[in-house]
Amino acid sequence: MALGWEDIRTEVLRRIEARHWAPGALIPTEEALAEELGCARTTVNRALRDLAAAGLLERRRKAGTRVALHPVRRARFDIPVTRLEIEGRGQSYAFHLIEERRAEPPAAVASLFRSPPGVPLLRLRGLHLADNRPALYEERWLDPAVLPEPAPDFRRISPNEWLVSHVPWTGGDIAFSAANACPEEADILGCAPGAALFVCERVTEAEGRPITSVRLLHAPGYRLRADL
Amino acid sequence: MALGWEDIRTEVLRRIEARHWAPGALIPTEEALAEELGCARTTVNRALRDLAAAGLLERRRKAGTRVALHPVRRARFDIPVTRLEIEGRGQSYAFHLIEERRAEPPAAVASLFRSPPGVPLLRLRGLHLADNRPALYEERWLDPAVLPEPAPDFRRISPNEWLVSHVPWTGGDIAFSAANACPEEADILGCAPGAALFVCERVTEAEGRPITSVRLLHAPGYRLRADL
DNA sequence: GGTTCCATTATGTGCACACAAATTACGATC
DNA sequence: GATCGTAATTTGTGTGCACATAATGGAACC
Known part of the structure; x- marks a missing residue:
């Protein structure tokens, strides 16, 4: 079936929004998610990195990944000429x-x-x-x-x-x-x-x-x- | 020595800023850059993807990667509680x-x-x-x-x-x-x-x-x- | 009790490889 | 000459593996 990293991101996002994982809670490790969702850890890593960059997750080595307590809204805009x-x-x-x-x-x-x-x-x-x-x-x-x-x-x-x-x-x-x-x-x-x-x-x-x-x-x- | 993707990004950025590659010009392919800079294509890919996300490069399959003509300044800010x-x-x-x-x-x-x-x-x-x-x-x-x-x-x-x-x-x-x-x-x-x-x-x-x-x-x- | 040190563990990243997807270039055909 | 189909090329992405890095928790020691 070939799950792409965006599919993984979508699924993780869904779980966050469904409060499947509460704000502040630890989520499973990349390895566990990779096994559960049926893809390589690399793919999970990319999805989680993306969500972290968007401010929805907070990640620290060894400490693991947790749902951001205060989902900082990180807005972006282009400043054209x-x-x-x-x-x-x-x-x-x-x-x-x-x-x-x-x-x-x-x-x-x-x-x-x-x-x-x-x-x-x-x-x-x-x-x-x-x-x-x-x-x-x-x-x-x-x-x-x-x-x-x-x-x-x-x-x-x-x-x-x-x-x-x-x-x-x-x-x-x-x-x-x-x-x-x-x-x-x-x-x-x-x-x-x-x-x-x-x-x-x-x-x-x-x-x-x-x-x-x-x-x-x-x-x-x-x-x-x-x-x- | 182990070049990281941020090193690659820095080098590419340097060349853009030094007008080594003019705005609008094609830059070498990922493969060529990987060989020249001595790293894997994956690493070059990550660096170029990052610069493209920042608005400095424009990338299209088969067409290649070119320096953005109008480097749109993409600003980001956090909206805290x-x-x-x-x-x-x-x-x-x-x-x-x-x-x-x-x-x-x-x-x-x-x-x-x-x-x-x-x-x-x-x-x-x-x-x-x-x-x-x-x-x-x-x-x-x-x-x-x-x-x-x-x-x-x-x-x-x-x-x-x-x-x-x-x-x-x-x-x-x-x-x-x-x-x-x-x-x-x-x-x-x-x-x-x-x-x-x-x-x-x-x-x-x-x-x-x-x-x-x-x-x-x-x-x-x-x-x-x-x-x- | 407190401090130092180290093993453990989760993420970060590089690499070689493979294949997918998109788009261009080019050649065949009409 | 125009149109269509196809092959070649470039980026996009997945996988398995290895090792690096950082932080944690606990053991050892004073």
Whole structure:
């Protein structure tokens, strides 16, 4: 019959959901499950590893595998390039560069970049438009060392998109929050001052050093969906 | 020396980041890589599968493996039980039940639950407190069919926490957005009317049917962090 | 009683092999 | 030239085995 690892996962999941094994309880060893379900231990291992990665099981060597006491919901979502996200909704995309200049960053950003005082970074501000309406306003600091000669024309391609396809990144950090639009932001995004904006702050690193930090302000009405 | 699959992943990642293989380009087959790097194809397979799951590679049978053209950033975050999140910050936790009654849901919720008109759902509203200060206000609709007899005392345990540990869930949906606090919400959360609130809306399902839908309003200042 | 050490045990992972599944490339046929 | 069928290729996965690694529990010892 040939049971696949996904079948094993399904069966284990069924038992968890049916409270066949209570939360916090030990479940049989891989070997026992393999014998019971009629497959190799490798196959059980893969299924259990997958469920553990999903947060449903907790596994420790020697201690065994137990059903997670607090099934942490581990949500995942994709962060597409803004252009693709907008075009994916069937809208036309455009990017409007508001500002591009060298400037000394505020202390918080400077310490983040671990750059010595007096060294300017590249300051970029721009607006992403969907069907010619403001959709996303970005304020960015960028380490000019990553730019080639000649520098890309950010009036034609958004910094985000250029970075994604030209600079190898190795890590970073991302956080979401909500903020009231200040008058200038409201003006740029074409919304009322004080409107609640969905904010995404990102720091992108390469080889352990920050390359760029950006604050993305979404126009009112934006929703970020994730899968459980 | 014994190369582990994580070593292989690291090496492949290095080559991607070093633009050794350009975005969109085909990379060698598993077999070729296994021979070159001196390990079994299984090991290469695991490494490449992992990178593909992370969105860095695209793999298709027979077509081979290529470096993703648009390295979609796939972020993951854990959604802990609110109590654990607050206690994890070293603050004391408390839950205050504001309202519990049977009520007919608005049309949008009724259609979501696919419940016939006239059948009431359980309406719950409550406030999560961190160090006795409002942290999270929740408005929930709950299918009373999942409740045992006697029903749990939601003055003692928050609906969220009770559900997580007593009702097997199989899926759901989650979305984040921002909203201005209406006067009542501002009063409950102890913030200014109109303040930008971070909103989390969740629908939880079991066996394909919605069990509960909830709108979570975080007090101003909340940040949701994720890992890239 | 407490500390150290070690055997036991469950998971983690590598390997060689086999076959399955998908998709492409190519050749045969019309 | 277009269409169809088939073979070749690449990834996907199962199996049995071996050994590595970590954590546990208890024995030995002070």
